[in-house]
Amino acid sequence: MNTSTRKRAGFSTEAIHAGQEPDPTTGAITTPIYQTSTYVQEGLGKHKGFEYARTQNPTRIALEKNVAVLERGTRGFAFGSGMAATSAITHLLKSGDHVVASNNMYGGTYRLFEQVTRGFGVDFSYVDTSNLEATAALFRPSTRLLFVETPTNPSMIISDLRGLAKLARARGALLAVDNTFMTPYFQRPLELGAHLVVHSTTKYLNGHSDMVGGIVISNDDAASERLQFLQNAVGAVPGPFDCWLVLRGVKTLGVRMDRHESNARAIAAWLSKHPKLTRVLYPGLPDHPGHALHKSQATGFGGMIAFETGSIERGAAVLQRTKIFALAESLGGVESLISHPASMTHASVPKIEREKVGLTDGLVRISVGIEDLEDLQADLEHALCVL
């Protein structure tokens, strides 16, 4: 097939087929789970390209190829968790290097940077990356990495990916984007100029709340070469069964994201009219400050919403009354979840830092699942009666 003259296949066609040839030994249509630690060699130095399973595993390779195609990268590297994937990006740095990062990221990313990577002599500066000038002002000659999330978690702040990519490239730094909230179905940072994308595959890519994993997608040859070395040398690799679960999840990513989003849009519109709520954060709402920018760089708004209840007591009362929205950390699964960022996902971020980005004690976050809209809305309506 001449791919240069042919229009590329649609997202779901690639999600189902990319990186997944029928199994060469049996023709199995589904990539097998290669549950093995090693591979028998025919003779010294004579093997089929597989020596040891930390270095190469066919199920993992299928997943890496698949997500690399969806994110428009050249290489993918899967890891045992989203944090292990972000940690691999930090291993591209060395003592004396400097990083500029979003001041409102996943709490575990902040904890990794501050309580682990900083100890190895890497310096970090945090900024509202939706402000390009303020972000540029923090660059130093030693800045090697700009690390951002957009939308941020959970304040839903939108940063200009094209602008940030230009800024990083002009200063010789890599731009890495945590694309967990949007997934490649809605947003592809590498097409907008980023060098690296990281995912917690635990969330939407797997989508069924039954494993923990991560992946880095790269379109930078030097970074790819080093990441491949690091994946094997550091060894934070995922097991083949978990890779297989993500591969299966990705096949339905497009249909799931459409449903997450149509449910979330309806719920956000309804919440924004609720008389007891002062603030509803969802980039799909026309009055969201990042609405137009987000629309210019993504094709959808996703399934995450945060809303202000006014106090920790009022937030706790709401959390206790939902029946379908389960009180739990995590997001992106078919099941709807409800959580309290200040005490759960962002507990490791100091209160003063949380408040700078609007992450108040009364903020409640929901991950809107793919259940029936009427049931989700009735569940929230009942819970909000307590306010």
Ligand SMILES: *Cc1c(COP(=O)(O)O)cnc(C)c1O
């Ligand atoms: C969950 C999450 C992570 C961390 O991933 P794990 O798989 O839990 O290690 C990183 N970034 C974002 C945005 C997340 O939601």
